[in-house]
Structures are given as structure tokens and as C-alpha cells.
Amino acid sequence: MNLSDYTVTRTSPAARAAAALGAIVLIALIAAPWWAGRADMRLMSELFLYLALASLWNLMAGYAGLVSVGQQAYVGFGGYMLFALTIFGGLHPIAAIVVAGLLGALIAIPAAVLIFRLRGAYFAIGTWVVAEVFRLSFAQVSALGGGSGSSLPVGIVKSLASGRSARESLSYWLALGSAVLVIAAVYLFLRSRRGLALTAIRDNELAAGSLGIDIWRTKFAVYVVTAALTSLAGALIFLQKLRISPDAAFSVNDWTAFVIFIVVIGGIGTIEGPIIGTLIFFLLRETLADLGTIYLMVLGVVAIVVMLKAPKGVWGLIRARFDLQLFPLGYRVVRHISKKDT
Amino acid sequence: MEWLNALVQGTLLGGLYALFAAGLSLIFGVMRLVNIAHGDLIVLAAYLGLTVTSAIGLHPVVAMVLVVPAMAMIGYALQRGLLNQTLGDDLLPPLLVTFGLSVILQNGLLEVYSADPQKLSAPVLETASLPLGPITVGVLPVLTFAIAVAVIWGLQWTFYKTALGRAFRAVSDNQDIAQLMGLNKRHIFGLAMALALAVTAVAGILLGLRTSFDPASGGGRLIFGFEAVIIGGLGNLWGTLAGGVILGVAQTIGAKIDPGWQVLSGHIAFLVILAIRPQGLFPRMSG
Amino acid sequence: MPEPILQMTGLNAHYGDFQALYGVDMHVGGGEVLAIIGANGAGKTTLMRSITGLITNGPGQIQFKGRDIGGLRGDQVAETGLAMVPEGRQLFASLTVEENLLIGAQTGRKGPWSLGAVFKLFPILKERRAVPSTALSGGQQQMVAIGRALMSNPELILFDEISLGLAPIIIKDIYDALPGIIGDGMSAIIVEQDISKALSVSSRVYCLQEGRVSLEGASDTVPREDISRAYFGIE
Secondary structure, three states: OOHHHEEEEOOOHHHHHHHHHHHHHHHHHHOHHHHOOHHHHHHHHHHHHHHHHHHHHHHHHHHOOOOOOOOHHHHHHHHHHHHHHHHOOOOOHHHHHHHHHHHHHHHHHHHHHHHOOOOHHHHHHHHHHHHHHHHHHHHOOHHHOHHHOEEOOHHHHHHHOOOHHHHHHHHHHHHHHHHHHHHHHHHHHHHOHHHHHHHHHHHOHHHHHHOOOOHHHHHHHHHHHHHHHHHHHHHHHHHHHOEEOHHHHOOHHHHHHHHHHHHHHHOOOOOHHHHHHHHHHHHHHHHHHHHOHHHHHHHHHHHHHHHHHOOOHHHHHHHHHHOOOOOOOOOEEEEOOOOOOO | OHHHHHHHHHHHHHHHHHHHHHHHHHHHHHHOOOOOOHHHHHHHHHHHHHHHHHHHOOOHHHHHHHHHHHHHHHHHHHHHHOHHHHOOOOOHHHHHHHHHHHHHHHHHHHHHHOOOOEOOOOHHHHHOEEEEOOEEEEHHHHHHHHHHHHHHHHHHHHHHHOHHHHHHHHHHHOHHHHHHOOOOHHHHHHHHHHHHHHHHHHHHHHHHHHOOEOHHHHHHHHHHHHHHHHHHOOOOHHHHHHHHHHHHHHHHHHHHHOHHHHHHHHHHHHHHHHHHOOOOOOOOOOO | OOOEEEEEEEEEEEEOOEEEEEEEEEEEEOOOEEEEEEOOOOOHHHHHHHHHOOOOOOOOOEEEOOEEOOOOOHHHHHHOOEEEEOOOOOOOOOOEHHHHHHHHHHHOOOOOOOHHHHHHHOHHHHHOOOOEHHHOOHHHHHHHHHHHHHOOOOOEEEEEOOOOOOOHHHHHHHHHHHHHHHOOOOEEEEEEOOHHHHHHHOOEEEEEEOOEEEEEEEOOOOOHHHHHHHHHOOO
């Protein structure tokens, strides 16, 4: 064996093919307003927003070890900020979405300071308490409709863009953009020094601690950034819905249960997992949604079975068979066949 | 006088919250499991009480004779059949599996009982009241509080004075060595969950007598129980009762200021205590 | 030689992804005291975990009283009459001295050992029966760990590094007490890093090196240079 026969690389043929394919798919998706129907675009927008939420939850639970069952706090907060900033602040909806994200980060700081005092599973329930505090507080704000909620005034909706189809295209692009932004951010973060440190923590907290990686600060940063992007996604979700109420905005089922199922079924702790999970989730929903509550029970059972029997999810099964990594994070050792060998 | 009244009513309400919390605290103590479906199991017990009372015509309090063993059996089966497989060093499996269980339970209840709010009725018990100095207290809240004290005393006794409690503590301290002593940890965990759900059954029936409930009520009950545990301090059952009382008083005083503030002020009290005393008020005292 | 009570045949064991034992053959005769020595990482702890059922092994690899126990759980192995005094004592911290001993009787096996008999062997424990086990000195904790194992009235008892971390005078006391403990036809395995202590109380010795048996012999006749070779792997 000669060491010069080996190189360390991040990329692989599969990753390069995936990048090329991804670029083609992305271009096709950007062009959707010219080929897709109105209903399809609405469905795809919803899919992209779920993809964003799932990728964010996966970053927290799958990489930072922060299992939250309270991300609805930031979805609802973002939605309410969109309404408040446009109705009372007179902001343009797009500006309001960005500001909603920033405010999400701001409010996440004190929340994190409190709930980071809770360990492990108790942290999870702590995040739920935060979400409940948000829900009950917004239900007290009578200017935003109190417990029954309010609608986005027509004037504000119209200020988004002139003409219905232009508005629909814009809101579709915003949803697509948010999913791309989130996945790119997660990918770049995980490739960074801090991101690699996070993976090290997940794989061995003790070792990472002894290497001098500041675990607490990294986790804190992940929580706050995730809150910001989740608020942004929340603002977009309620820009699509045009109506907000405390129960819809802070629904644990809609914004956390489904998101968790997506990530678990797709494959937790991988970037690809949430993408596969979102596709499976929408496929199931579009075919089984008529079953109503039974559908939700089936989803719960599937998630439990996956967690116990295939804890790395569908993507984990694929990867175990084909050794694929579409978003190359880790380095791999590759042997090249040099001329001497042949 | 109104404030005194709120204080007393809140204290009595705290008994119910301590019952929500006791099961949660017990299983965390024995196997470090936090059961996200705990609140839904409380609601399940309330529905079982409803079925028993309407099918056989038993008084809800008497219905406990059937619901408590039924929930205990469900607990044992749940632990041996499902939850034991999730235990280990990894935090995710127990959390996500109990979360999935919560969704299954909620939708199962919705399927069987519909979304209509239900209540357990006990006409005499619900309206009876006692004069207590200058104020009047309901017999039901007093009974609830007395049951909470009795249950916590009973759990404490079981934990520190019986062979079962000794086995619980031994397994909690060191699973491997307990196994070497002939304790089958899967069985012990099953018994712990059975006991926890027996307590949950009592809590569920008392909840159903006090207020109406529906399949979605579980999340809120889990949170109240959790807050009582953290306020009281982990690993201390009497502390949990104190935590329940603090939560109950915060809620009734909040409601006194503005009815919409009841639940919110309970959460705020919890967050304040988390901020100033994150280990809880009475952490890990025994006896 | 008496009929073996414990027989290991081609025992392989893994510790996580790492194979720790490679085809170990060993036996313990009825009433025999066996010593197992070896350096850190030689596989002694894995061997103990395999025998006691904390690691499961393939069929036919471990037989106790003629019965295959390789696939049994720890609690099932305990019920067959096998007990261990674990390395580092590992008492139950939230239990009192007496409760620790009572947990040892969990299997319900009948025999000479009871709370009274353990208190007679270690009178200090009777005095301190109600205190938390964590409040005892290291030597007293070792007495509780030994008493706890005896409470199950085992036919084979494993002592894993019982002198580790104790003062020499305490070690001497404990080794002086051993013959009284092991009598009555009980078999024992003593795992030690202190070779001379292990040899002094045993009739036969095995040495483990990198997961394999590197030496087997009678404790009183095996040459010391053979032991150091088997122990350190130095030629």
C-alpha cells in the first residue's frame, strides 16, 4: 500500500450527478408558473414550506441533539408578525417576512436562555410550554382578533404584486426560495467548522467536549438561527393562508407532529432525509387524506415502526444499499489507480 | 376574602396537577423515560371512565375500581410491547415513539368518541360544598386533594418500604448490576409503567369529574404535570405536590385578574421558577 | 479432577464493534477456586460480562452445570446459581446497606446465606445496616458487595478485581475472609491484576492476553517466568 495512491475528497460521482440533476429540477420548478396549474402550485408551495420546516427541525434534532416539540411557537410567531407588521407597521409583505425572521431570532434568545436549563426530554416539553405561552399571549391581543383570529386585509394582499397570477407566482417563488435558502443554509453550516463540530458532538459529546468545542454556544446558535428561519417560513405559510388564528398558528399537529414524522420517515440526521420524507408525506396525504383520523393514526404507526426498525429512515435504507451521499458533508478516502499499478 | 378563596381553590386544584405529575415523575425516576403521551393517557382514562359509567351505570368514583386495573394492564403491555425497545443511551427513540403514540391515541379517541366535549357526571358530588371558615369549598376539590395526598403517600411508601420499591431504585441506580441480582429490568419497567398508569387512571377520572374533556385535551395535561414536576424538583414526590399547588394557585390568581389569563399565568409562574431556581424548589429530597 | 461446573468452549465475544475474546476454552471444576489474570484490556471484563449474561453469546459456548447459558439474560443466569462481585463494587447508591443485601436475595435461592449469616461474617455491616451504602468506606463497601453476591446462595461466585482501589490492610482482611466464604463446595473465579494474591487463594490459573488464553496451569507450580511471558507477551 502506498499512501500516495489515496486522496481525501468530499465529492463523489453520485454527488456531482445529484448536483446536476438538482440544478435541472430547480430550473423546472422555478419555471412552474408557466407549466403548472393553480392548484398544483399551491400544493407545491405547501410542500416547499414543509420541506423548509422539516430541514430546520432535522438540523436541531438530528445534528444538534435538540429535540423540540414546540417549533409551532416560531411558525405562529412568524405568521402573526407578518399580520402585525403589515397591518399596523405598514410594511410591504416581503419586508415584513424578513423582519418576522429577525424578530423570531430576537425572541428566541430569552426563550433559549430559559429552556436550555432543561435537560434532554424535559427540554422537549419546555419548548412546548414556550409555544403555549405564545399561543395564549397572541389570543389576548384583541387588535389581531384575539382567540378567533383575523384575515389579511385585501389591500395588503394586493400590495404584494399587481394581478392575481403575478401574486400567485410570487408567493410560489417565495416558498420555493425559502426551501432552497434553508437547505443551502443547513448544508453550508454543516460543512463549516462549527457544523462539523456539531456532528462531532452528536457522535460523541464527551470527545467533542474534550476537544474544546463549546457545545452550549453552538447549540444555542443553532436554536436561534432555526427559530429565525422557522419564523420566516411561518410568515410565508400565513401569507398563503391569508387568515390566522391562535389555534391554527400554534398547532402542534400541523407544525410539529407532521414535521417530525417527515424527518423520521425520511431519515433523521441527513440532509436528504427531510426531502424524501416530505415527498412521501405529501404522496401519502394526497392518497390517504380521505381517511381522516385513520390516516393520522397510520402515520403515527409508520413513524414508530421506522423509529424502531429502521432508525435512519428511508434514506438510511437507500444509503446502506448504495453508499450514496447527495450532499457531501464528510470526507472520504478514495484510491486512484495510478499508472504504476496497471 | 376573594383572594383567600382563590388561594384555597388553587391549592385544591394543585392536587389534581400533582396527580397528573406523579406518574410522569415515577417513570422518569425509574427508567429516565419522558412520556410525551402521558397527557393522552390521562384523557384515555377519563374516556374509559365515561364508558364504564354509561355502560354499567357505576358512579365515576366507583368506576375507578375497573379503570385503575385496566390502565395498569395497558401500562404493563405498553412498556413490554413497545417502550422497552426504545430505552438506551439515545434520547430520540423514546421521545419520538411516545410522540407518535400521542398522535395515535388522540386520533383513536377522536374516531371512537368524536370530538364532542364530554364530562363524567356525579350530580351530588359535583355540587356538594363545605363551609370552611369564611369561604366555601366544593367537596369534589377537597376529595381530589385528599386523594392526591393519599396517592403520593402511597407511592412514597411503595418506593421506600417495599421490595418492589427497592427493585425500582436498584434498577434506576444501575441496570446492569440489578440484572445480575436476578431483576429482570424489562419486567420491573413494566411494573413501573403499570403503577404510573394506575395513578394516571385516578387522575383521569378526577379530571373528568371536574371539567369537560375531549380527545385533544392531553397536551395541556402533560404540560401541567411536567410543570409541577419541574417546579417541585426532579425526583421528589412531595415536591411535586408542592409544584402542583404552586401551579394551581398561580392559575386561580391569574384567572381572578382576567379569566383569559388562567393557564397563561401558570406557565409564567413556571418560567419564573425556571429562571430563578432551575433545579426546582425541593430537588431530590427523600423520605 | 472434579466434574466441571462451568465450561467455556470456543468462546467469542464482542464489545461493541470490537472483538474482545477469540475462541476461549476454559473450565472450572466443582468446588474449585480458579484465578484469571491478565493485563488491562486482555478481555477479563468481557469474559465476566459473557459468563454473567450481560453479553449474550452463541449456543454451546458457555455451559453451567451442563446447561447452555450463553443465550440467557443476566437475571436468568443469576437464577441458575451464578453470582458476581463486580469490579468497583457498584453498590446501589440510593439503597441502604441492608437493602443492597436484600436485593442480592432477589433470586429466592435457598441455602446457608441469609442476612444473619452475612452480618455474622461482617459484623460491621450489622451496625451500619440502615445507612446509605455510599456512606461506607471502600473496604466496607466491598464487604457489602461480597455479601450481596452471597445472598443469592450461588454455586459459582465471580470476584472481579476485588482488591482494586483498596488499602493493602483491607485487601489482606478480605483475602483472609475468602476461604470462609468459598467453603461448602462453592466454586469461585477470582479475576485479579495482583498476581500473587490471585495465586495464593486459587488452585488453578488461566492467563488472558489479547482475548486469548495464553497460559493454563496449577497455581502453586506454574513458573513465574511463564506467567510474566503469558501476561505481558514478552518473549
